[in-house]
Amino acid sequence: AQKVTQAQTEISVVEKEDVTLDCVYETRDTTYYLFWYKQPPSGELVFLIRRNSFDEQNEISGRYSWNFQKSTSSFNFTITASQVVDSAVYFCALSAFYGNKLVFGAGTILRVKS
Amino acid sequence: GAGVSQSPRYKVAKRGQDVALRCDPISGHVSLFWYQQALGQGPEFLTYFQNEAQLDKSGLPSDRFFAERPEGSVSTLKIQRTQQEDSAVYLCASSSLGREASYEQYFGPGTRLTVT
Numbered sequence: 645a646q647k648v649t650q651a652q653t654e655i656s657v658v659e660k661e662d663v664t665l666d667c668v669y670e671t672r673d674t675t676y677y678l679f680w681y682k683q684p685p686s687g688e689l690v691f692l693i694r695r696n697s698f699d700e701q702n703e704i705s706g707r708y709s710w711n712f713q714k715s716t717s718s719f720n721f722t723i724t725a726s727q728v729v730d731s732a733v734y735f736c737a738l739s740a741f742y743g744n745k746l747v748f749g750a751g752t753i754l755r756v757k758s
Numbered sequence: 759g760a761g762v763s764q765s766p767r768y769k770v771a772k773r774g775q776d777v778a779l780r781c782d783p784i785s786g787h788v789s790l791f792w793y794q795q796a797l798g799q800g801p802e803f804l805t806y807f808q809n810e811a812q813l814d815k816s817g818l819p820s821d822r823f824f825a826e827r828p829e830g831s832v833s834t835l836k837i838q839r840t841q842q843e844d845s846a847v848y849l850c851a852s853s854s855l856g857r858e859a860s861y862e863q864y865f866g867p868g869t870r871l872t873v874t
Contacts, residue, residue: 689801694862735800743789743853745806746863748801750798750799751798
């Protein structure tokens with residue numbers, strides 16, 4: 645069975661602080677995909693990143709970076725110099741293969757205060 | 759271009775009523791997914807279509823839930839004899855297949871169902 649755990653229910657930071665959202669996953673599959681989605685107050689899930697299990701390179705996109713460590717089954721997400729517009733619920737998700745159903749974690753509420 | 763659209767955006771139903779939720783996927787997208795998101799939780803998979811074929815319905819919580827996609831485009835999720843525990847946001851997502859496919863799931867805004 646697949647499972648995604650986001651232990652941080654809610655995080656509050658002050659603007660310009662760096663923040664890391666944790667994600668731990670469980671799967672018996674040797675090939676799998678990991679995702680991060682953002683859900684702003686409007687409710688629509690916005691895709692942020694996809695990573696496959698063969699690629700453990702970290703990725704940076706602007707203020708966003710992701711750290712994938714297969715040895716610890718973690719796929720953590722860091723926002724550098726947070727902004728108020730980053731306030732949202734962030735979900736980590738897992739799929740057995742690309743295009744398959746997503747298994748989501750419970751989400752982490754991020755509040756960035758000015 | 760147009761994204762995934764869902765209607766209605768909000769639905770209030772009395773317990774025992776039947777409801778129908780509509781999803782219009784991105785034009786040309788072969789795959790369509792339905793998810794249920796309870797308050798304060800992550801989305802949970804309900805069912806999956808590839809064109810008109812329902813390939814996976816393992817997430818449907820009971821036989822009161824039924825989904826269809828008769829022409830391989832628009833999909834309807836129907837809930838019969840609604841119960842209070844059915845109150846949730848129902849999300850639809852679509853993705854493309856093929857050589858140029860990204861397989862990315864694009865989500866609609868959801869339908870918030872409240873059963874009173």
